[in-house]
Amino acid sequence: MQxxxxxxxxxxxxxxxxxxxxxxxxxxxxxxxxxxxxxxxENDVCLQSVFVNTGCLxxxxxxxxxxxxxxxxxxxxxxxxxMYSMLTRQPGELFIEALEDTEVLLLHIDDRxxxxxxxxxxxxxxxxxxxxxxxxxxxxxxENLGLPARDRYLLFCKRYPTLIERLPQKQIAAYIGVxxxxxxxxxxxxxxxx
Amino acid sequence: MQxxxxxxxxxxxxxxxxxxxxxxxxxxxxxxxxxxxxxxxENDVCLQSVFVNTGCLxxxxxxxxxxxxxxxxxxxxxxxxxMYSMLTRQPGELFIEALEDTEVLLLHIDDRxxxxxxxxxxxxxxxxxxxxxxxxxxxxxxENLGLPARDRYLLFCKRYPTLIERLPQKQIAAYIGVxxxxxxxxxxxxxxxx
Numbered sequence: 251m252q253x254x255x256x257x258x259x260x261x262x263x264x265x266x267x268x269x270x271x272x273x274x275x276x277x278x279x280x281x282x283x284x285x286x287x288x289x290x291x292e293n294d295v296c297l298q299s300v301f302v303n304t305g306c307l308x309x310x311x312x313x314x315x316x317x318x319x320x321x322x323x324x325x326x327x328x329x330x331x332x333m334y335s336m337l338t339r340q341p342g343e344l345f346i347e348a349l350e351d352t353e354v355l356l357l358h359i360d361d362r363x364x365x366x367x368x369x370x371x372x373x374x375x376x377x378x379x380x381x382x383x384x385x386x387x388x389x390x391x392x393e394n395l396g397l398p399a400r401d402r403y404l405l406f407c408k409r410y411p412t413l414i415e416r417l418p419q420k421q422i423a424a425y426i427g428v429x430x431x432x433x434x435x436x437x438x439x440x441x442x443x444x
Numbered sequence: 445m446q447x448x449x450x451x452x453x454x455x456x457x458x459x460x461x462x463x464x465x466x467x468x469x470x471x472x473x474x475x476x477x478x479x480x481x482x483x484x485x486e487n488d489v490c491l492q493s494v495f496v497n498t499g500c501l502x503x504x505x506x507x508x509x510x511x512x513x514x515x516x517x518x519x520x521x522x523x524x525x526x527m528y529s530m531l532t533r534q535p536g537e538l539f540i541e542a543l544e545d546t547e548v549l550l551l552h553i554d555d556r557x558x559x560x561x562x563x564x565x566x567x568x569x570x571x572x573x574x575x576x577x578x579x580x581x582x583x584x585x586x587e588n589l590g591l592p593a594r595d596r597y598l599l600f601c602k603r604y605p606t607l608i609e610r611l612p613q614k615q616i617a618a619y620i621g622v623x624x625x626x627x628x629x630x631x632x633x634x635x636x637x638x
Binding site: 313398 | 508528570575591
């Protein structure tokens with residue numbers, strides 16, 4: 251099991267003793283997901299927090315017209331889950347799909363609760379992780395409410411610098427809410443304007 | 445200082461000893477805000493978490509065209525803050541305005557950090573509060589991306605049952621993103637369809 255990335259992620263926020271770190275790692279399960287395979291589908295109850303080791307996931311929903319809305323990407327070092335479904339234990343709306351062959355670590359909600367009970371400093375870790383998600387969702391909401399496409403694109407670039415060259419154009423276009431053709435035209439204009 | 449509501453809010457999630465509860469209350473500041481007065485404006489750095497004792501606040505932003513977007517209401521028992529600004533210590537986008545004469549308790553970000561350091565179980569409290577905000581923002585994002593006005597209105601009613609009769613129609617209309625006339629027509633149709 252590749253654990254260096256997740257331990258680095260945790261140690262950004264809390265310091266673990268060797269036994270705490272061993273206990274944490276003992277709760278994780280490794281999983282490989284093939285490109286285009288789903289880890290979660292609409293109406294599933296989301297029971298796992300997913301940490302990406304290699305590859306890339308995307309979280310999206312389908313609206314009533316069958317149109318996809320991408321909520322977030324998860325490149326290596328990111329967490330992804332349907333927090334709404336996980337915390338309410340209700341069927342969720344989120345699809346989580348691999349954009350490339352991806353290796354993840356899974357932490358079950360019951361194990362997350364147990365971890366926080368037995369190693370209370372993980373309360374701090376998950377508080378900070380969730381604060382960061384909240385900031386991202388708040389920004390994403392504001393983008394959709396008020397920002398022009400160019401600014402939405404610039405925010406995408408800032409949020410996911412490693413994905414700009416790596417993701418298919420159509421995924422980026424779907425995330426910022428424009429057609430791939432419009433994105434391509436906008437990118438060309440932005441390059442010319444430099 | 446009216447402390448029963450905030451203590452009830454905290455004790456929903458954690459159990460406090462008398463000295464912990466005294467320490468928590470010693471960090472709070474009471475403030476009265478008149479109707480239409482602002483607690484926070486765009487470009488302020490948000491340094492306080494606001495807990496509503498009586499009255500009602502609303503959090504909104506202005507887009508480039510001067511159009512208001514209401515992110516949330518805060519009736520009694522709710523917390524409100526520009527979390528993005530608070531956590532990044534950058535100037536924010538949120539306005540927080542009183543919709544009626546309102547009494548709040550303020551908790552400064554530095555005192556919040558001190559509280560979590562000295563009484564670590566508050567890590568748990570704020571984790572849960574933030575998880576709940578995250579769920580609300582996630583839903584709000586989904587509403588704006590994919591839901592018809594009728595469903596957005598039903599979600600408003602579920603989220604803020606105490607505000608349905610209390611808020612001016614135009615505030616509810618702005619929150620769900622329709623004109624007051626459309627809201628009024630929709631409400632009438634929903635009553636007829638019962």
